[in-house]
Amino acid sequence: MKVIVTIMLILLTAISFSQTMISGTVVDQKGKAVAGANIFIEGSYDGTSSDEKGHFSFATSTSGKQTLVVSFLIFETSKTLITVANFQNQTIKLRESVTSLDAVVVTAGTMESGDKARVSVLKPLDIVTTAGSAGNIIAALQTLPGTQNVGEDGRLFVRGGEADETQTFVDGIRVAQPYGATINNLPTRGRFSPFLFSGISFSTGGYSAEYGEALSSVLLLNTEDEPLQNKTDIALMTVGLGLGHTQKWEKSSLSLNTAYINLAPYQVMIPQNVDWNRPFQSLSGESVYRYNFNNGIFKLYAAFDASQFDINQESSNSPQKIRVNLKNHNLYVNSSYKGNFGRNWQITSGLSYGYGQNKIALDLNNGDNSENATHLKLKLRKNFSDRFKLTFGADYFITKFDELFEDNTNVLQRVNTSGYYAAIAALYTEADIFFSKKLAAKLGFRASNNDLLRQTNLSPRVSLAYKVAKYSQFSLAYGDFTQSPAANYIKYSKFHQFKSEAAAHYILNFQYSKERKTFRAEAYYKDYRNLVRYNTSTALPNSVFSNDGLGYAKGLDVFWRDGQSFKNVEYWISYSYIDTQRNYKNYPTSVTPSFVANHSLSVVTKYWIQDWKSQIGFTNSFSTGRPYNNPNELEFMNGKTKSFNNLSFNWAYLLSQQKILYFSVSNILGTQNVFGYDYAIQKNSNNIYDRKAITPTADRFFFVGFFWTISDNKKDNQLNNL
Numbered sequence: 016m017k018v019i020v021t022i023m024l025i026l027l028t029a030i031s032f033s034q035t036m037i038s039g040t041v042v043d044q045k046g047k048a049v050a051g052a053n054i055f056i057e058g059s060y061d062g063t064s065s066d067e068k069g070h071f072s073f074a075t076s077t078s079g080k081q082t083l084v085v086s087f088l089i090f091e092t093s094k095t096l097i098t099v100a101n102f103q104n105q106t107i108k109l110r111e112s113v114t115s116l117d118a119v120v121v122t123a124g125t126m127e128s129g130d131k132a133r134v135s136v137l138k139p140l141d142i143v144t145t146a147g148s149a150g151n152i153i154a155a156l157q158t159l160p161g162t163q164n165v166g167e168d169g170r171l172f173v174r175g176g177e178a179d180e181t182q183t184f185v186d187g188i189r190v191a192q193p194y195g196a197t198i199n200n201l202p203t204r205g206r207f208s209p210f211l212f213s214g215i216s217f218s219t220g221g222y223s224a225e226y227g228e229a230l231s232s233v234l235l236l237n238t239e240d241e242p243l244q245n246k247t248d249i250a251l252m253t254v255g256l257g258l259g260h261t262q263k264w265e266k267s268s269l270s271l272n273t274a275y276i277n278l279a280p281y282q283v284m285i286p287q288n289v290d291w292n293r294p295f296q297s298l299s300g301e302s303v304y305r306y307n308f309n310n311g312i313f314k315l316y317a318a319f320d321a322s323q324f325d326i327n328q329e330s331s332n333s334p335q336k337i338r339v340n341l342k343n344h345n346l347y348v349n350s351s352y353k354g355n356f357g358r359n360w361q362i363t364s365g366l367s368y369g370y371g372q373n374k375i376a377l378d379l380n381n382g383d384n385s386e387n388a389t390h391l392k393l394k395l396r397k398n399f400s401d402r403f404k405l406t407f408g409a410d411y412f413i414t415k416f417d418e419l420f421e422d423n424t425n426v427l428q429r430v431n432t433s434g435y436y437a438a439i440a441a442l443y444t445e446a447d448i449f450f451s452k453k454l455a456a457k458l459g460f461r462a463s464n465n466d467l468l469r470q471t472n473l474s475p476r477v478s479l480a481y482k483v484a485k486y487s488q489f490s491l492a493y494g495d496f497t498q499s500p501a502a503n504y505i506k507y508s509k510f511h512q513f514k515s516e517a518a519a520h521y522i523l524n525f526q527y528s529k530e531r532k533t534f535r536a537e538a539y540y541k542d543y544r545n546l547v548r549y550n551t552s553t554a555l556p557n558s559v560f561s562n563d564g565l566g567y568a569k570g571l572d573v574f575w576r577d578g579q580s581f582k583n584v585e586y587w588i589s590y591s592y593i594d595t596q597r598n599y600k601n602y603p604t605s606v607t608p609s610f611v612a613n614h615s616l617s618v619v620t621k622y623w624i625q626d627w628k629s630q631i632g633f634t635n636s637f638s639t640g641r642p643y644n645n646p647n648e649l650e651f652m653n654g655k656t657k658s659f660n661n662l663s664f665n666w667a668y669l670l671s672q673q674k675i676l677y678f679s680v681s682n683i684l685g686t687q688n689v690f691g692y693d694y695a696i697q698k699n700s701n702n703i704y705d706r707k708a709i710t711p712t713a714d715r716f717f718f719v720g721f722f723w724t725i726s727d728n729k730k731d732n733q734l735n736n737l
Contacts, residue, residue, distance in 0.1 A: 037097075038072035039105040041065045041085055049087055049109055057082040057094070075099060085109065091401055111452040112401065145619055146634040147663030147681050149718060152215070153194075153205040156234070157636070158617040160537070160572030160589040161219035164636055164659065165610045167690040167709050169202030170194055172610055173219050174541060175568030175595035176231030176518075179501050183234045184226065185316055186351045187363060191388030191414065192371040193234075195297070195322060196343030200693070200709050201289075206320055206345065211270055211303050213239040219572070220520040220539055221492030224443040224459030224476045225394065227410065230498045230518045230543075238303045238316055242268050246726035250274075253281055253719045266307045273300035287713040290327040290336060297322035311354020311362075320345040331695040331707045340376040345369075359398040363408075366391050384418040386502070407444040410463075413437070416502050433506040433556065437467035437499065445476075453482040465499060465515060467508060472497040472515055486529040492522040500547045500562075507556050514562040518543045531578035531585075541568040546599035552696070564599030583623040591615040606652040609691055612638035612659070628669040635662045643691045646704045660686045673729065675722045682715050 041052040048069030055062025061075035075081075078099050086092040090109035097105075148154040153171050157164050163172040170178035183193035185207075197203035216235040226233045242261045250257030259272030278294035299320040306313045322343050327336035351365035367390045375382040394408030417434035445459035459476040476494035483489060497515040499505060505513055519542045527534040546564025551557075570593035578585040592614055598605040607613075615638040623630050640655040648654070665679035682688075688711055695705040 034074040034076050035078065035099050036072060036074050036103065037083070037099065038070070038103050039107055041069045041071065041087075041107050041109060043090070043109055044111070049090070052085055052087040052090075052109070054083065054085050054107075056099075057084050083107075145621075146632040146665040146679060147636070147661065148634075149679065149681075149716070150208065151204045152207060152209055152236075156217055158587075158589055158619050158634060159217065160535075160574050160591045160615075162591070162615075163610055163612060164615065164638060165690070166659070166688065166711055167200045167202060168610070169197070169204060171232070171234065173232040174539065174570065175566070175593055175597075175608070175611060176541075177501075177608075177610070180229060180231035180498065181234060182226065182229035182232075183236065185236050185347075185349050185367075186238055186314060186365065187225075187235070187394075188349045188351060188365040188367040188392055189228075189388075189390040189412065190347060190349075190367070191369040191386060191390075192345055192347070195320065196341060196345075196371075196373050198326075198328075198339050198341060198375075200328075200690075201326070201712065206299070206318065206347075207236060208272065208274070208301065211238050211272065211301055211316075212236050219537075220541065221476070221478060221494050221522045223457070224445045224461040224474070224494075225406070225408065227441050227443075227461055227463055227474070227496075228412065228439065228498050230496050230516060231541075238314060239270070240305065240312060241307070242270060244727045246724055248272070249723045249725075251721045253284075253717070254278060268305050269302065271300070271302045273298075285713070285717060288710060289712050290329075292325035292327060292338065292340075293323070295322065295324040308354060310356060311352060313352045314350070316347075316349040316351075318345075318347045329707055331693050331705050332697070338376070338378050342374040344372045346371075361396040361398075363394040363396075364392060379423040381421040381423070382419070384416070387413075387415045389413040402449045404447040405444070406446070408442075410439075410441040410443075412439040412441075416506060418506055431556070433509075435467055435502075435505050435508045437465060437505070439463055439465045439499070455480045459494075463497070467505065468499065468513055468515060470515055472517075487525070487527045490522075490524040490526070492520065492524070494520050496520065503554050504547050504549075504560065507554070507558070507560070510556055511560045513547065513560065514545050516543070516547065516562070516564075517545045531576075532580075533574070533576045535572070535574040537572045539568075539570060539572070541595075543567060543597065543599075546597065548599055549601055551601065564597065566595065566597035566599060566605070568593060568595035570594060583625070584620065586618070586620040588619075589615075589617040603651050607642050609641055609643050609652070612641050614639045630667045632665045633662065636660070641691060644694075645692070645706075646694050654692070656689050656691060659688050659690075660684070661688065662686075673724045673726070677718075677720045677722060679718045680715055682711070685714055687714075 041049045041054070043049055048067070050065055050067045050069060052065040053062070054065065054071050056075050056077050059075065059077055061073060061077065063071050063073040065071045081097055081099055083095045083097045083102070084092065085107050087109060089112055091112050093107055093109055095107065145155045145158060153169065156162060156171060161174050165172050168178065171181045172178055173181055183190040193206055195203045195206055218233045220231065222233050242263060245263055246261050248259035255274060255276035257272065257274040261270040262268065275298050277296040279296070282291060282294045297320060301318040302316070304315040323341060325338070325340040327338050330337050347367065347369045349365065349367040351363070353363045355361050369388040370386070372385040373383070389412070391411040392408065394406060396404065396406045398404050415436045418432065420431045422429055422431065441461060441463035443459065443461040445457060448456045448458065450456070457478040461474040461476070462471065464471045474495040474497060478490065478492040480488055480490040495517065497517045500513050500516055521540045522537060524535065524537045543566035545562040546566060548561050548564045549558040570591060573590045574587065576587035593611060594613065595607055595611055596605040597608055618635045621630060621632045638659045640657055642652045643654045643656060644652045645654040661682045662684050663679065663681040664683050665677070668676045670676055690709040692706045692708055699705050
C-alpha cells in the first residue's frame, strides 16, 4: 500500500510541475478593464474569468503553440495564437461587436418593417390598420415621405419617378404585374393582400445592387416563414366575401386565402361618380406552401386574379360617352429556397412566372395584350467574419409582350400588332464592411445586358453609415440605376432602337430611433438621363423616338413616429418637399410633370380604447396643387390644381376575442378634390379647348365588414388584417 501511495504522490507532483501559468489583462479598445470575460485554451478545459480589474491567470497542462479564446457579451470573440511558455502578463484588447442591437445600420433610402428589421418605421400591422388604406399596401405606403398620392392612378410614384420606375419583389423574386388592370383616370390597387406577408422593405432610392431594372424604388414583400398555428379567417364585407385558412404540419405549412369582390350591391346603396354598365368585380386568391429542411426553407407562392368591368366614360372630344369594357386575367407563381451550407455560406435561389392578359373593347374597337414574364435568381453570401460579408449572384429576366388592336372604324387598316421579346442577364456583387460599431459601408456593383436594346449597363452603388450617438446616425448613399423603357414605347422596337433610361441617386440621411420613437430626415438628388422622347401627341408606331430626355428631382423627406408618449396612442407624421423637372415624352421644354405636388403632408393616428374594446384611426393626407397643361394658354404646363385634402376614419370593434366589426369612411369632410383636367384635342366654336375635371370616383367611400377567426388558441383575430 505504501508503494502505491508513493507512486501516486510522485505522479501528482510530476503533473503539477508540468503545468504552466498563463496570465494577463482584458481591456477594450480604449484600455478600460473588461470584467467577467471568459478566457480559455481552445480544445481544453483550462480557463478562468477576468476580475474587476480585467486581470486573469490560470494553469494549463498544454504546451507549445495554442489558441487563447477570450469572449464577452458585447464584444467580438478574440482568438489569439500564443506560445504557452511565454504568455504571462499580456494584454488582450477586445473590439465591440458590430452585430449588437445598437450597432450602426445602413438606412439611406430604405424603410424596413417586420419583426426582423433592425430599425422599423412601418410594421405589417400598420399597412392594414391605416385609415383610408382599405387594406391596400400601396395606399398605406402613400402615407410615407417620398411618395406622391396620384389619386386617379393608384400606383406608387416615388420622388419624381413614374409608377413603372418602382419594381415589386416577393421573397426577392420580381413581380412583373404588381397592380390590377385599369383604364385612364380610374385608380387601381396592388394585387397583394397583407394577409400572407411578415415584412416589408420600401426603398425610396439608393437600394442594393441585388435589385435592378428600377429607376426610383423597390418594394420588397416577404412572406411568413412559419405561421403560429392552424386557423380559419372569414370575412363578410359590403364589397364582397373573403376566406382564408392556414394548416401546419411537422415540417411544413400551407396558407390559402381567396376573395370575391363585386361593387354592384354597393353601387346600388351608395351611387358613385361613375357610369357603370357592369361595376367592377373580381375573383382572386393567394397561397404559400412552406417546407423546412434542416438547413433551409423552401417556399412556393402563387396568386391569381380575374377581374372585369364595363363603364361609360365622358370625353372632352366627344358629346357622347365612350364605352370601355375591360377583362383582365393574371397569374403569378414564385418558388424560392433559402438555406445555409458549408462554413458560413448562405444560398438564395428562386424562379417566378407571371402572366397578364387584358381584353379591352372601346366602343366598336377591340384591343388585346398579354405579357409573359420570367425571373431566375441565384445569390450566394459568405460571412467571412462579423465585420466582412460578401454577396454575389446573377439574375435573368425574360419578357414577351404582344398587343393587337382592331380598329373597326378604319377601313384601310383594321388590325395593328406590336410587341417585343427581351432577355436581360445581370451579375452583381456587394460587400458589407463594418469598420467598427459606429462605422459601416456597403459597396456594390451590378452589370446587366439587354439583348433587345443591344446594350450593357454598369452600375456602381455605395452606402456609408456613421453612428454619432447611441440612438442617432447619419447615412450616405450613391448609386447608378438603369431600366428598360416602358412597354408603351419598346413595343415599337421593331421600328426604332431604344436605349436604357438611367438615373443617378445621391442621398444624405439622418435617423434617430429609441423606445418606439423614430425620426428620419433625408435629403436627395436624382439626375435622370436617356429618358424617352417622341414627336406626336401620343406614342405611335410612326412616332420619331429618341433617348434625349433629361430631368432631375431634389427634395427633403421627414418622418416622425411616436408610439410611447401617449397611452394607447400611436401616430406618425410624414412631410415631403420636392423640386423636379423633366423634358421627356412630347414635352416642348423642361417642366414639373403633372403627377408631382411640391409639398405633401400625412398624419396617421391610431388609438386603442380599452373600455370600448375598439381601435379607432384617422389619416389626413394633404398636398399642394399639381401642374397641368392648359392649351388655351401659351405657356406649357402653366396651370395648377387646387390643394388636395382627404381625412379618413376607421373603427374596429371587438365583438368577442375572435370576432371584429369594422367600419371605415374616406374623405369624411367631403372635400371636392380635383386631380387635373382633360382637354379636348380640337377647339370649340368659341375658339377654346373644352375641358373636363378629373375627380375621384366617389366623394366618399364607405366600408363595413365582419371578420371572424377560428384558431386553436381561440385568441387570434384579424385586427392585423384590417
